[in-house]
Amino acid sequence: MARKPRILFPGALYHVISRGNQRRAIFLDDEDRLRYLDRLEHYRTRYDVSIYAYVLMSNHVHLLVETSITPLSKFMQGLQFTYTQRFNRKYRKVGHLFQGRYKAILCDRDAYLLALVRYIHLNPARTRKHTDPFRFRWSSHRAYLGKRTGVGVRTDVVLGQLGGREGSGRRGYVRFLRDGLGMGHQAEYYEAVDQRLLGGDGFVREVDRRAGRSARVSIGERRARWGELIRAVSVVTGQEAEALVGRGRGERLVMARSLLAYLGREWGRMKVVEMGERMGRDPTAVSRLIGRWEGRRDEGAMQRVASCLDKLQNHA
Numbered sequence: 001m002a003r004k005p006r007i008l009f010p011g012a013l014y015h016v017i018s019r020g021n022q023r024r025a026i027f028l029d030d031e032d033r034l035r036y037l038d039r040l041e042h043y044r045t046r047y048d049v050s051i052y053a054y055v056l057m058s059n060h061v062h063l064l065v066e067t068s069i070t071p072l073s074k075f076m077q078g079l080q081f082t083y084t085q086r087f088n089r090k091y092r093k094v095g096h097l098f099q100g101r102y103k104a105i106l107c108d109r110d111a112y113l114l115a116l117v118r119y120i121h122l123n124p125a126r127t128r129k130h131t132d133p134f135r136f137r138w139s140s141h142r143a144y145l146g147k148r149t150g151v152g153v154r155t156d157v158v159l160g161q162l163g164g165r166e167g168s169g170r171r172g173y174v175r176f177l178r179d180g181l182g183m184g185h186q187a188e189y190y191e192a193v194d195q196r197l198l199g200g201d202g203f204v205r206e207v208d209r210r211a212g213r214s215a216r217v218s219i220g221e222r223r224a225r226w227g228e229l230i231r232a233v234s235v236v237t238g239q240e241a242e243a244l245v246g247r248g249r250g251e252r253l254v255m256a257r258s259l260l261a262y263l264g265r266e267w268g269r270m271k272v273v274e275m276g277e278r279m280g281r282d283p284t285a286v287s288r289l290i291g292r293w294e295g296r297r298d299e300g301a302m303q304r305v306a307s308c309l310d311k312l313q314n315h316a
Helices: 030-046 072-091 109-121 140-145 156-161 166-180 201-211 226-237 251-266 272-279 283-295 299-314
Strands: 013-019 050-056 060-066 103-107
Touching: 013 072, 013 109, 030 050, 030 072, 050 109, 050 140, 060 109, 103 109, 109 140, 109 156, 109 166, 140 166, 156 166, 226 251, 226 299, 251 272, 251 283, 251 299, 272 283
Parallel strands: none
Antiparallel strands: 013 060, 013 103, 050 060
């Protein structure tokens, strides 16, 4: 599946994961880590970015970043490019240090800010060495305790939610972190809607409104059974259910069939081979139907199908 464009707008909160090329180390000593933090602070100030959390592991980095008017891509390009230059000069290397495209998940602040700060700060405890996250030097955890880290970390929002005043907020933060010990890897923080968003349907719709059609956000990403999809697409498009999987032609019918094939892949998590069997078509024909919908995508129709599915699933 083709990579979808970044969703960019002022005030967006991203969980960024950047890994070393072929999972190789990006930090070989503490001087490297200090240089990365120096670059992080430089571009934080230059582009007016808010850093809520970070952790530097041997072969990857987690950042929790809020942008202003400068897109995340420009901030990350400056950070990674200048650090790579310095790393390659120091170790007499050439080529890419970081693995392809960094992962950036746009997050619902109200639902996930606290949980992601804790998840990022507890990352050292999830390694094979089980490093003590409370003693780990290379994360923003220390900033939440009022200590200097070399990076301007925004701690007021999280501490405010955990106690209000500085002292009680920090105590609440430490309790919150300890409560998370032993939770292990949290797969749900990576299971992004439309490959890019962490949040519920309301958040997805708000992002779609703010980002505009160019972002091509899939509204109401979900799971649905094949039968439910046929019924919903039939209701929304006015095409008979039998016709959707039949051999009939006509512009409206073909577009409805294309919508069904696209949602079968996206919401039904079905392979084109399986859909081909159900629709009586060759897998390449199903792929063409999906491509047809992607080329003439109608977000309004997808919203109507999503609403219809809600009714069907709520009354099941």
